[in-house]
Amino acid sequence: MMRAVSLLSGGLDSTVSLAYALSKGYDVTPLTVRYGQRHSRELESARRVVQHYGLKGHVVMDLDLRSFTGSALTSEGVAVPERMSASDIGEGIPVTYVPARNIIFLSVAAGLCETIGGEAIFIGANAIDYSGYPDCRPEFFEAFERTLAVGTKAGVEGHAPKVHAPILRMTKAEIVRLGIDLTVPLELTWSCYQGGEKACGRCDSCLLRLKGFEEAGTKDPLDYR
């Protein structure tokens, strides 16, 4: 059976990405990195998703990126922007950018993948709604695969893990539709940048999610404030 590591934050994108890996027949090891996010609500969602799919060997790795100040996702001093609608989201690299985050996550995933003898890494990165994140662009994934080909034991042996970003070029509506097609438990996923019992509905992540569900012609099962 083909083995894969699937990065799982507990959000919509990574959960759909993991479901996609499962649908392709991979024996999936979920990897969640706890990197000092301001809230732990996502981790709870990740655990519920893992439980839903009955997956074994969920690796939750602590990696405190709070010394990388400046991102709204890890720094108390930087506010998560709130807006009225998704159309207000500006161009450029957002303040929620965490330096080199996907590079770090993929590196850890590559190490784990090599350990389990896996042949693929799945990541729920998306280049459409978040074109501002440099580490969500196709050219980044190509460069990273090349790094694994020359920099790992598996690569030297000719079977470097492939990096799959199945939802990379999908709109949020397409991701929602894929999630529904794959019967993903969307009610277990969490996208909001804030913590709390209910999603805020105002941060960029909530706005994009809500717009996605709307354009997919269905209702988001999450509760919003």
Place this chain on the structure above:
Amino acid sequence: MMRAVSLLSGGLDSTVSLAYALSKGYDVTPLTVRYGQRHSRELESARRVVQHYGLKGHVVMDLDLRSFTGSALTSEGVAVPERMSASDIGEGIPVTYVPARNIIFLSVAAGLCETIGGEAIFIGANAIDYSGYPDCRPEFFEAFERTLAVGTKAGVEGHAPKVHAPILRMTKAEIVRLGIDLTVPLELTWSCYQGGEKACGRCDSCLLRLKGFEEAGTKDPLDYR
């Protein structure tokens, strides 16, 4: 002043590499990753080196790679090989290989480098004595730099950090000589794969270090069992 992140394990190679960065005029932020090594002797050495140079902002990051079983450096179940001399060290990838370790370390360094507005990352990787480690090869560093150029905010803005591996092509004797030239406190560094008060003198790392000092025509200031 030019800023750089310098990966510092507390070993001979990373300490000489850091000293080299300082000699080139960089304002250095030392980064030590505590990745679940079997002993903490190296970390103590790293702290002493930082103190010696009076560096500020030493980042010690916990990243538990013990779930990557199989390496003698992180797994109790895998013995650190002991040999009689450096010439007994075999070809190929050693059991002390930790999957994707340098990729992970460099990724974390890249995130920190971006955070401090740095322009360079220094790593004490060496391709001569450890040609068996795929992530110590020049082609790996080139591929990784390309990843940073396309995958980081700094890269998109045209100033991706450069990866410097100043001792990459040096023999251990050359590293020792460079250390002496740069007045590196070699007595503070620790290379042994085992912990303890004194170095074991039998692991690959000790044997290569001792051979290096011998070929450099000087005595290793460390105590050996």
